[in-house]
Amino acid sequence: MSNDAGLAHLDCYLDQVHRHLGGLPDAEVRETLAELRSHVLDKVGGDTTPARIEAAIAELGSPREVARVNVTERVVAGLETHRSPLWVLHAIVRLAGLSAYGLFAFLVSVLGYGSAAAFLATAAVKPFAWRQAGLWVQSDGRNSYVASLALGVMDRPHAGRELLGVWIIPIGLGLGLLLGWLTWRFGLFSLRLMGRRARRDR
Amino acid sequence: MSVDRRDMADELGKWEVQVRKGGLGLAVLAILWPGRLYGLEILRQLESQAGMSIPEGTIYPLLSRMKAEGLVDAEWVEADAGHPRKYYRLTDPGRARVREMTQSWRAFAQGLERLLAPIEGDIS
Numbered sequence: 001m002s003n004d005a006g007l008a009h010l011d012c013y014l015d016q017v018h019r020h021l022g023g024l025p026d027a028e029v030r031e032t033l034a035e036l037r038s039h040v041l042d043k044v045g046g047d048t049t050p051a052r053i054e055a056a057i058a059e060l061g062s063p064r065e066v067a068r069v070n071v072t073e074r075v076v077a078g079l080e081t082h083r084s085p086l087w088v089l090h091a092i093v094r095l096a097g098l099s100a101y102g103l104f105a106f107l108v109s110v111l112g113y114g115s116a117a118a119f120l121a122t123a124a125v126k127p128f129a130w131r132q133a134g135l136w137v138q139s140d141g142r143n144s145y146v147a148s149l150a151l152g153v154m155d156r157p158h159a160g161r162e163l164l165g166v167w168i169i170p171i172g173l174g175l176g177l178l179l180g181w182l183t184w185r186f187g188l189f190s191l192r193l194m195g196r197r198a199r200r201d202r
Numbered sequence: 203m204s205v206d207r208r209d210m211a212d213e214l215g216k217w218e219v220q221v222r223k224g225g226l227g228l229a230v231l232a233i234l235w236p237g238r239l240y241g242l243e244i245l246r247q248l249e250s251q252a253g254m255s256i257p258e259g260t261i262y263p264l265l266s267r268m269k270a271e272g273l274v275d276a277e278w279v280e281a282d283a284g285h286p287r288k289y290y291r292l293t294d295p296g297r298a299r300v301r302e303m304t305q306s307w308r309a310f311a312q313g314l315e316r317l318l319a320p321i322e323g324d325i326s
Contacts (some may be wrong), residue, residue: 020216032262034278034288035241035262035287035288036259036262037285038240038241038285038286038287038288039241039258039262041243041283041284042240042241042242042283042285043242043258045283046283046284059257059258059259060257060258060259061257061258061259061260065259066259069259069260069263070259070262070263070266072263073263073267074263074266074267074270075268076267076268077266077267077271078270078271080270080271080272081270108250133204198263199223199264
């Protein structure tokens with residue numbers, strides 16, 4: 001087998017790593033792949049036969065695992081300079097597909113920020129759309145145990161019983177800010193936890 | 203080997219891994235103290251000088267985190283080997299961190315040494 005075959009094998013490995021690096025910006029993907037390529041070429045010391053390349057690749061680890069550790073560490077490293085809720089949410093989205101916990105953190109974040117946004121929007125719109133914005137409960141009439149809650153801004157007055165009236169403004173603002181803050185703290189905690197797990201798996 | 207002894211050996215092995223991981227950050231920064239090195243050199247010196255063997259694919263994320271923290275700097279250099287290499291070197295904050303970590307490590311190790319002194323004779 002020729003040395004070209006060895007280099008082709010290396011390129012194939014790097015392509016597989018590339019496929020799992022979706023959570024990184026293009027510049028970091030290029031940097032990661034160039035570094036891995038340089039490492040393998042250093043490891044084989046000029047002998048680029050397929051067998052030597054294969055042995056060097058085996059030392060690096062499977063493409064999926066190499067990518068998972070790289071993406072997690074690089075995303076979590078951003079916490080050194082970025083901590084805004086938007087950045088944290090973006091980081092959570094980037095790690096969502098890499099582990100079960102990543103997916104869990106993503107779902108909790110979406111639910112948390114979504115609920116916070118709903119409370120804040122309702123509180124903000126209430127003074128201008130008195131009957132369309134609020135928190136309502138609606139019973140089906142036949143079975144009092146079956147009730148539905150609706151929160152937000154409707155395009156027409158809701159048929160249910162409004163629960164909070166004007167109090168939705170302070171309560172909505174307070175709950176919205178609290179939920180947003182808790183979700184942000186949960187995101188920070190999750191990123192640090194995933195970073196620790198990536199380092200633990202070394 | 204009985205099951206109990208095997209469990210104890212497993213536990214000892216896990217403890218050793220944790221101790222080595224705890225010192226890994228300091229070891230990598232200390233290896234860069236004399237001057238710039240590329241990834242494989244860092245791995246080889248970790249193994250030859252400190253007996254630390256880590257999966258090769260994980261050194262670069264660690265260096266990347268250190269770079270994000272401003273402890274190391276990196277530059278690509280066209281090497282004689284025929285391909286570019288990424289060299290890492292300590293930054294000034296990195297050097298300051300190594301000094302602080304070294305002092306902290308020494309204080310910890312000296313305290314532990316004192317505790318272990320009575321056991322030394324029993325081992326030999």
